[in-house]
Amino acid sequence: MITWSYSSIKTFDQCPxxxxxxxxxxxxxxxxxxxxxxGQEVHKAAENYVRDGVPVPDKFSFVEPVVSAFNNIPGGKHxxxxxxxxxxxxxxxxxxxxxxxxxxxxxxxxxxxxxGKAWLADYKTGKSAKYADTKQLDLLAGAVFLHFPQVKRIKxxxxxxxxxxxxxxxxxxxxxxxCFSVFDHEISRLETAHETGVxxxxxxxxxxxxxxxxxxxxxxx
Numbered sequence: 001m002i003t004w005s006y007s008s009i010k011t012f013d014q015c016p017x018x019x020x021x022x023x024x025x026x027x028x029x030x031x032x033x034x035x036x037x038x039g040q041e042v043h044k045a046a047e048n049y050v051r052d053g054v055p056v057p058d059k060f061s062f063v064e065p066v067v068s069a070f071n072n073i074p075g076g077k078h079x080x081x082x083x084x085x086x087x088x089x090x091x092x093x094x095x096x097x098x099x100x101x102x103x104x105x106x107x108x109x110x111x112x113x114x115x116g117k118a119w120l121a122d123y124k125t126g127k128s129a130k131y132a133d134t135k136q137l138d139l140l141a142g143a144v145f146l147h148f149p150q151v152k153r154i155k156x157x158x159x160x161x162x163x164x165x166x167x168x169x170x171x172x173x174x175x176x177x178x179c180f181s182v183f184d185h186e187i188s189r190l191e192t193a194h195e196t197g198v199x200x201x202x203x204x205x206x207x208x209x210x211x212x213x214x215x216x217x218x219x220x221x
Contacts, residue, residue: 001087001101001103002103002187002190002191003102003103003104003105004103004104004183005104005105005106006106006135006139008023009183009186009187011023012189012190012193013186014206015201015202015204015206015210016193016199016200016201016202017199017200017201017212017215018210018212018215019193020193021212021214022211024194024199028211029211030211031211033209035125039125042060042063042123042125042161043109043123045057045060045063046063046066046067046079046109046123046161047079047109049063049067049068049071050067050070050071050077062161062162062164063161065164066164067161070110070121073112073114074114075113075114075115075117075119076112076113076114077110077111077112078108078110078111078112079110080108080109081107081108082097082105083097083105083106083107083108083147084097084098084099084105084143085102085105085142085146086101087104087180091176091177092142092146092177093146094146094147104139104143106136106139106140106143108120108121108122108140108143108144109121109122111144113148113150113151115150116150116153117151117152117154117155118148118153118154118155119155119156120137120140120141120144120155120156120157121156121157121159122140122156122157122158122159123159124158124159124160124161124162125160125161125162126162127162127163128163129158129160129163129165129167132158132160133158134167136158137156137157138169138179138180138182139179139180139183140156141156141169141171141179142176142180145173145175145179146176152172152173153172154171156168156171201215201216201217203217207219
């Protein structure tokens with residue numbers, strides 16, 4: 001059985017060859033660009049503020065109104081919460097992020113639980129929400145229901161904290177199967193690639209930024 005995450009399945013969908021070198025052969029590392037490093041710093045600033053009360057650095061002051069609003073929501077707060085899920089013959093069950101047999105892994109940027117209600121936020125540092133993908137929220141919501149069975153309702157959002165825009169989606173307990181089925185087609189393709197060893201490349205504008213320089217489509221190679 002494969003182990004996957006939202007980011008890994010998106011990498012495979014973008015280019016199976018890239019996925020192979022990053023996740024299977026592991027002979028290439030993606031160090032990330034300036035945007036990725038910037039996103040990590042913003043996430044850390046938000047985490048430190050909510051979890052430890054550390055003031056937001058001046059250069060990220062635009063983050064404070066959003067994270068302050070989240071912080072004012074009553075309930076137990078979990079920052080950068082690692083979640084694991086196993087797939088079984090009867091459905092799905094919660095497990096540790098690094099447990100043996102883990103099927104899916106995900107990290108919730110912020111989860112707030114107050115009895116039977118929960119608020120789930122995933123921070124985004126992009127300057128446009130035009131192509132926002134709520135499938136990431138689907139997966140996280142399904143995992144939250146499994147790990148916290150007392151939760152019956154989740155209000156979630158992709159929080160584009162730079163432009164102060166929110167892509168919202170609500171969930172009710174009992175829909176875990178629907179939450180985890182959003183990538184069924186891609187997972188089937190991924191399983192086939194693992195079985196056959198065929199990792200065909202996909203060429204496109206992003207090839208110039210790909211860390212797999214040995215690929216014939218990489219313009220840096």
